[in-house]
Amino acid sequence: MSDTYIIKDHSVENRLFVNRIVVAFIVIILLTSGLIVRLIYLQIVGHEHYSTLAKDNSIKIVPLVPDRGMIYDRHGKVLAENTPSYSLELIPEQISDMDETLLRLQKLLAIPDEKIEQYQKLRKRQKRFVSTPLLLGLNDEELAKFAVVRPYFPGVDIHTQLVRHYPYSDLAAHVIGYVGRINEAEIKELPLAEYRGSTHVGKLGIESSYENELHGKTGYAEIETNVQARLLNTLKEVTPDPGANLYLTLDIDLQKTAYDALGTFNGAVVAIDIKTGGVLVFVSRPGFDPNPFVVGIANDAYQALQSSENQPLYNRALRGLYPPGSTIKPFIALAGLEYEAISPQQKLSCPGYYQLPGVEHKYRDWKKGGHGSVDISRAITESCDVYFYRLAATLGIDHMHSFLQKFGFGEKSGIDLIGEKAGLLPSREWKRDQKKQAWYPGETLITGIGQGYHQVTPLQLARATATLANKGKVVMPFLVNKIVSVQGDRRGSEPQNVTLLLKPDNVTTVIDGMINVVHGAHGTAKVINSDISYQIAGKTGTAQVLGIKQNAKYNENAIDFKFRDHALFIAFAPADDPKIAVAVIMENGGHGGSVAAPVAGQVIKQFLQENNEK
Template identity: 50%
Template sequence: MPQLSIKNHLFESQFFMGRIIVAAIIVTLTLLLLLTRMLYLQVLNHEHFTTLSLDNRVKLEPRPPTRGLIYDSHGTILAQNLPAYSLDITPEKTPDIEATIQALSEIIPINEDDRKRFKRLRQQRRRFDSIPIRVRLSDEEVARFAVNQHRFPGVVVHAKLLRDYPLQEQTAHVLGYVGRINKQELQQIDASNYSGTTHIGKNGVEKTYENQLHGSVGLQQVEVNAKGRVLRVLENQPPKPGENLHLFLDMDLQAAAMEALKDYNGAVAAIDTRTGGVLALVSKPGYDPNLFVEGISSRAYKTLRDSLDKPLFNRAIRGQYPPGSTVKPFIGLAGLEKGVVSFNQQTYCPGFYQLPGHDHKYRDWKKTGHGQMAMEDAIIQSCDVYYYELARTLGIDRLHDFLTTFGFGSRSGIDLTGERSGLLPSREWKRKARREPWYPGETLITGIGQGYFLTTPLQLAAATVSLANRGQRIRPRMVESIDLPDGSRETTRMESTQLSQVDPEHWEQVIQAMQQVIEGQRGTARRIRSDHYGIAGKTGTAQVFTVKQDEEYDEETVEKRKRDHALFIAFAPVEEPRIAVAVIVENGGHGGSVAAPIARKVMDRYLLKEARP
């Protein structure tokens, strides 16, 4: 007999209702959560998520400014920006970078230096930044890539402006160059203002005036599609281009100095005595700064770095040489000012000098001696014995203090990077640097510009300006004016000081003697006498190595790189000076026969206003 199941309708009804209530609660809570989330997204964070949404469609792109140009005093362009193509890879969009580079090399030549530069830049950049694998592509190379571009996702050709130095070696040590921004520089610059900018001034004028030359970055708001292609420009804030610089530099003089040095290494500095403007600043040999703009190859850099001629070394502001006899007019002026000697007071020169109680002989360049010498003759004929005695009488302390007022032993303050200060020795310096006392013999050789005494060519030229101006010391300047955004031109400020308590008669006596160095029958630079204007100057010779007491210096038997340096300083015209020049010819031998003619060619080009080539 079948069993009958008796249903409990009340229980089942209550059980069913409980389920409905639980489900309703769950649904209600879910709806509340959704509503809360919608409130969070649509109300509280509406602006944030709207921005994120827009970022999928709208992008902000930096617009790097165009770098300012650099001109010489006649308007000759020295640094410009030329259009160029580069082949760039964006790592984020490129699945296999090594395979991509290998495939690219089958279309466009890519050498090992290109690969090394790419790897180095990749470490410095973000994954979504484009990195050049090849630069300065030719039109043919651009065309070859264009027909194969579909094979290379994340690889594009970019057209951009590259810095160019048309005069290459002639301006390398003045302008310097720009190069790619490195890690250290990234930490120092304003990252926002350099967005999109890849290059920065590395040295020279390019570095000193980086802020003026760089300009200000602009912004461009663009609409893009899902693939990142720009559809239209929504908003545009143009960049502010860099300011143009106008230098005091006169490329006629620069070229004349380079040509006059011929095959010699050396430096020439020419300064306008009225303004302190640097008219010429030559360091030879030089180099092509264009090699550094996009990164120099390892082989080319090694060649420059290891060359015995040191083309990367800026001799004009970093080369430190004994001034030799070029310092004698300054020391003569010190003697007159300190009252230890009169202009007509004589000293006998037998060809050597001995300190009382010492056997050591300090030789004169003229073995037979000059006989009786007053200051004028001692400057004209460059008598060493006269200056040995004058230096001993002055003493190193007064000698040091007086020469300091002309800028010896300190940087001139020129608006270039890397200038060195030279060395003006003193008791205190030797005690600190060498932990030794100062010896009387060291005072003697300081008196003829030898020993520890070191100067730079620019320092010598700046001191000559002070002499020509009868005590007005002017800070040398490269930049004459700057083009401002409003179209006006701002002139740089001249900074000068006046040497005090120098008897005007003493200036004229020393300058009179310097004029006779060129115009006198026995002057050491008489071969450069001009019929058109008066020149005041002083020759000098600086030893590269010390000749022992019992030996003689024979130029013909000495290795070329060990021969004496030839020096010359001058200013002209004597009555109303306009230009001061300092020349150093490495291993040139004699200042009168080698360095002085170079200075004469530079002064002729400036003062006689020869036709521009």
């Protein structure tokens, strides 16, 4: 340190520094004087003007909150509406004896003690002149009781407000979502001016994804009030623009059919209108009742939902990740044909297992003893694992990855809902980056039958099925069909034209195999082919939850329910002119053909019946 001091001239530095301190202090005094001048201007010169504004007949700007837009299904059935709700509110300032008043109200309306306690707490946090609610959601009887005695309760009044209501409750809670009170974090995020006066904001689903459209534009009124804050005169009013009404592509009746068809199983059903991409059914079961979230769900009720083993708050259709199982086989088959790794007539033998050259491990077929010699169509129909092990080995993971990607696997579908998961489509690069490991040949085989790392969402599966049914014209799923606002109508999403280059013959070969899944003598989903006048193309799948050891046998009855395999089914119909594509996942449902296929069958049947009537 002393070195640097040698070349320094201390007296010069000292003088310079003290000089600067003096200058700084003078600047500080000058700037402070500036502040004082402004304060004098405001507090002495402008005092009278501002006093008038603050006191007496002051002019206030009050926000006029717009009505939130409604949500309808494709047939105009109301999915989210605003219903009036009545609350009993007290203004502490105007009540001379609070305890006595509360006691009388308690007697009159049989209010439980804890509500009174709650109110006492709430009251202390609020300013004395603020109207604070004692009871929310009054029924007709309570309203009538209070109306009679109202003159004897100064400072107590009934307030009306519109509360969001979801008539279909847990049937479509995951799609529609819900609104809830604006929380601290959201206050900072939301545009201040637009939400002055608003109490609720969309938290999930369409309510959240289309918050901007649904909320509307806040207006305001300049009003003149007297000392008691009583309205004297409205000087100016800018009326609010109500929120836009949304018309979904969802068919709530079809949604109910799908929801009920899942029975007691947890799972998801997604159905897409192939011609447009509009989502017809978007079921995640179990659902939950969104209505309590609007008024503020009780803590224990929320905890119960949170900690439930069935995870009702979890949107399985949008965010659930499952191995595709055998439902991936039609796509692998198509990849094989497109890359000419196999011809439609070529037969491969299936002895019930497959071995990689020089490896001991046996990759088993689901059918003990094997399927014999099968071509591609039969391999799909009977879901022959060995055929697809062989095909996958020939194709290689790189081809499989790039082909499946074109069908939307491993990426978000871009549906107009927030929170979609992209799933996982494994590749050599992915494994090197994420697992720091090389890709093993065995992993290629199991990817060929939809096991291993590959994970899909039910939405992805439905979308891929629709794209296949559409002969390669990519289907882009969306939920909001029409947005109707004061500015006029507009479409929810713009259709895009992307077509995959596929050979029509190859597509036909695969679809023939899928038709036989339902209509063939050996099809894995023939349970649903009776009593229908059209053809369904489908594919069953079973996704392992538990790894089965070599030589061990999977015995459905012997293992715990939650480790049972997931049942999957994808389908579209009519096979010759596809209109609807469906993907069904039933958690722990066991084999796809017996439980999942009937769900899809019912949805297809109802949809086609309805559309033929028109």
